[in-house]
Amino acid sequence: MDIENNFIGDFLNDLAYITDNESSSESSNEEEDEAYAKQVRTYRRSKLIPFYNTRKDIFTYFEEEKLIKTFRFDRASIEIILSLIVHLLPKRKTKAKRNLEPIDMLLVTLQFYATGTFQSVVGNVLRYSQSSVCRSISIISLALAMISKKKIAFPADLLTLKRDFYEIARMAGVVGFIDGTHIRIVRPQNHEKNYVNRKNYHSLNVQAICDANHRFLSVCATKPGSCHDSTIFKGSIIGKKFESGQFGEPFLLGDSGYSNTTFLLTPYSNPIQPYEVRFNRSHKSTRCTIERAFGVLKKRFNLLHGEIRMSPTKASWITVACCVLHNIAIDRKMPLDDPELDEIDDEVAHCHPAQSVSDV
Incomplete structure (x- = not known):
C-alpha cells in the first residue's frame, strides 16, 4: 500500500513538474511571439519613410x-x-x-x-x-x-540676325518674323467674351518674333483671344520701338494679318509682276521659321498644345515661362525626339526653295 502511495505521489510530482514546464514554455512562446511581432512592426515602419x-x-x-x-x-x-x-x-x-x-x-x-x-x-x-x-x-x-527680359530679347548686334535670314531666302535686312498663335485656356470668370477667338474657343493671342534659329526675340502673352494681331503689335513695346526707329533700318516680316509699313513687310495680296511673285515666294520660305518655332514650342511643352486650366494671368506667366525655357533648350541643344515633329518638318519642306529677290 505504501508502495502504491509512493508511486502515486511521484506521479503527481512529475505531473506538476511537467505542467510547470509547459506553462513556462507557453509563457516563453508568447514572449517570443510578441518580440517577433514587434520586430515586424518596426520593419514595416522603416519601410514607411516619407x-x-x-x-x-x-x-x-x-x-x-x-x-x-x-x-x-x-x-x-x-x-x-x-x-x-x-x-x-x-x-x-x-x-x-x-x-x-x-x-x-x-x-x-x-x-x-x-x-x-x-x-x-x-x-x-x-x-x-x-x-x-x-x-x-x-x-x-x-x-x-x-527673367524673360534676359532670355527673350534682340541682341545688341543685329548683323547675325540679318545674315541668318539672308541665307534662308536671300532677303536682306530682315531681323525677325512676327506672328501670333492661340493658346487655349479654360473659360475665365471675368471678361469671358473677350477671350473667345474667331474659332469660338477661349484663348490667349500670343504674339512672338523669332530669329532664323527658332529662338524667340520677343513675346507678348497678355492679350485675349479676340484681339487682332495688328492691334497687339501696335500696342506692344516692341512695336513702338520699331515705329520710333530704335532698331534703325532693319525690318520684320509678317503675314497679311499685319499692316504693311516701312519696318514690317507683308506679302502682296494679288501678285502679278514677276518681282511680286518672287517676293511672296521668299516671304513664304522665311515664314517657315516662326511656324516651326511655335510647333517645337508646343511639342516640347505639351501643356501649350492643350488647354491651360488656370486663370488668364497665370496662363500668361506659363506661356512666357515656356518661351524662356524654349530658348534655354535651344542654347543647351536639348534633343526633342518626337515623331509628331515630322509633320512640322514636312510643312517646312513644302515651302518654296530659296531664291534671290533681286533675280530677274
Whole structure:
C-alpha cells in the first residue's frame, strides 16, 4: 500500500513538474511571439519613410534619357535653370516637415509643362499634393517670366540676325518674323467674351518674333483671344520701338494679318509682276521659321498644345515661362525626339526653295 502511495505521489510530482514546464514554455512562446511581432512592426515602419525625406535624391530615380523625356532637360540644364530663378523664389517660414525645396518645385513645374496633364496626376507621380503642385507651378512660372527680359530679347548686334535670314531666302535686312498663335485656356470668370477667338474657343493671342534659329526675340502673352494681331503689335513695346526707329533700318516680316509699313513687310495680296511673285515666294520660305518655332514650342511643352486650366494671368506667366525655357533648350541643344515633329518638318519642306529677290 505504501508502495502504491509512493508511486502515486511521484506521479503527481512529475505531473506538476511537467505542467510547470509547459506553462513556462507557453509563457516563453508568447514572449517570443510578441518580440517577433514587434520586430515586424518596426520593419514595416522603416519601410514607411516619407517620400519627402528622399527628395534630395530624386535625380537617382531617373536615367539621363528618362530625365530628358520627363522634364525636357538634362540634370546640368535643370541646375542652370534653378540658378537663374532661385533668388526670386519666396522663402516660406513654416514648421512643416514636408517643405518643398526649390529643386522640387522646379521639377514639378517642368513635368507639368511637358505633359500638360492634371495637377493631381503630376502630384501622384512625384508624391506631392495637388495644392503643392499648384503653388509650385505659380511660383516657378512667375519667376521664369520675371527673367524673360534676359532670355527673350534682340541682341545688341543685329548683323547675325540679318545674315541668318539672308541665307534662308536671300532677303536682306530682315531681323525677325512676327506672328501670333492661340493658346487655349479654360473659360475665365471675368471678361469671358473677350477671350473667345474667331474659332469660338477661349484663348490667349500670343504674339512672338523669332530669329532664323527658332529662338524667340520677343513675346507678348497678355492679350485675349479676340484681339487682332495688328492691334497687339501696335500696342506692344516692341512695336513702338520699331515705329520710333530704335532698331534703325532693319525690318520684320509678317503675314497679311499685319499692316504693311516701312519696318514690317507683308506679302502682296494679288501678285502679278514677276518681282511680286518672287517676293511672296521668299516671304513664304522665311515664314517657315516662326511656324516651326511655335510647333517645337508646343511639342516640347505639351501643356501649350492643350488647354491651360488656370486663370488668364497665370496662363500668361506659363506661356512666357515656356518661351524662356524654349530658348534655354535651344542654347543647351536639348534633343526633342518626337515623331509628331515630322509633320512640322514636312510643312517646312513644302515651302518654296530659296531664291534671290533681286533675280530677274
